[in-house]
Amino acid sequence: MDDEALLRRAIALARSRSAAGVNGPFGALVAQGAEVVGEGWNRVVELGDPTAHAEVLAIRAAAARLGTHVLSDCVLYASCEPCPMCLAASYWARIPRVVFAASKEDAAAAGFDDEAICAEMALGWGGRRTSGVQLLGAEGRAVLDAWRGNVRRVDY
Amino acid sequence: MDDEALLRRAIALARSRSAAGVNGPFGALVAQGAEVVGEGWNRVVELGDPTAHAEVLAIRAAAARLGTHVLSDCVLYASCEPCPMCLAASYWARIPRVVFAASKEDAAAAGFDDEAICAEMALGWGGRRTSGVQLLGAEGRAVLDAWRGNVRRVDY
Numbered sequence: 108m109d110d111e112a113l114l115r116r117a118i119a120l121a122r123s124r125s126a127a128g129v130n131g132p133f134g135a136l137v138a139q140g141a142e143v144v145g146e147g148w149n150r151v152v153e154l155g156d157p158t159a160h161a162e163v164l165a166i167r168a169a170a171a172r173l174g175t176h177v178l179s180d181c182v183l184y185a186s187c188e189p190c191p192m193c194l195a196a197s198y199w200a201r202i203p204r205v206v207f208a209a210s211k212e213d214a215a216a217a218g219f220d221d222e223a224i225c226a227e228m229a230l231g232w233g234g235r236r237t238s239g240v241q242l243l244g245a246e247g248r249a250v251l252d253a254w255r256g257n258v259r260r261v262d263y
Numbered sequence: 264m265d266d267e268a269l270l271r272r273a274i275a276l277a278r279s280r281s282a283a284g285v286n287g288p289f290g291a292l293v294a295q296g297a298e299v300v301g302e303g304w305n306r307v308v309e310l311g312d313p314t315a316h317a318e319v320l321a322i323r324a325a326a327a328r329l330g331t332h333v334l335s336d337c338v339l340y341a342s343c344e345p346c347p348m349c350l351a352a353s354y355w356a357r358i359p360r361v362v363f364a365a366s367k368e369d370a371a372a373a374g375f376d377d378e379a380i381c382a383e384m385a386l387g388w389g390g391r392r393t394s395g396v397q398l399l400g401a402e403g404r405a406v407l408d409a410w411r412g413n414v415r416r417v418d419y
Binding site: 218 | 278282332380394402408413
């Protein structure tokens with residue numbers, strides 16, 4: 108299956124799963140070569156889970172199916188350009204390629220916050236609408252230092 | 264409970280849950296006032312789920328407990344500054360305040376990719392190590408347009 112066929116399947120998921128009005132208009136899938144190994148669609152309202160974006164669910168499904176958190180031989184197809192959460196999730200999954208249809212500007216025009224969150228990410232804490240406070244830095248670092256010194260640690 | 268006490272609890276989660284070496288050295292919790300409504304720790308390797316970061320799991324637990332994806336009266340406490348995925352998740356959850364201990368620079372020094380992913384987020388697709396391709400833009404936009412025109416839609 109080629110890129111357009113796989114992307115059309117993600118778009119079809121977005122369309123069909125959002126038709127009732129409960130789920131947001133976003134669909135995604137993860138493919139390993141021509142094989143679809145995980146699918147997802149926006150289920151934030153249905154599940155009451157703010158992280159239940161199409162891409163996150165597709166990545167989680169693919170990882171469960173393949174038995175690994177490393178999806179470095181997979182491609183993410185998304186009906187819309189991934190938001191910062193989903194894009195970062197694709198980095199953590201080591202997905203090297205993303206194919207998308209609508210842009211984040213299109214998402215913003217439809218009332219979704221993607222662009223605003225993108226802009227926030229680029230700021231330091233002082234400029235963000237979310238307030239951020241660092242406390243107990245040394246105690247936090249001590250946990251990371253202990254991890255580095257743990258010979259049993261599983262790097263991931 | 265004050266900020267330091269709640270943050271110490273997140274740090275303690277990071278320390279205790281990573282001691283065996285399987286889970287990464289990160290802990291988090293979501294508090295509504297003085298009440299802890301969700302906890303999480305890094306379970307990426309244990310669950311084989313690249314999205315199973317401490318903050319994502321704490322946010323998901325809090326949303327499940329409170330029965331809503333909107334956590335606008337909650338605070339996120341994290342043993343380490345949230346990575347872009349987790350920070351964006353906190354935006355989608357409408358969490359207005361984040362308190363953290365170690366910094367993202369500390370995480371990078373311990374071998375985690377947070378800073379590199381932060382840098383990638385700020386770039387356009389042309390500059391990223393992940394390749395991004397937009398195809399079928401009109402078909403993708405059509406789904407968003409249909410959503411905007413759907414009188415049954417649940418805005419979220």
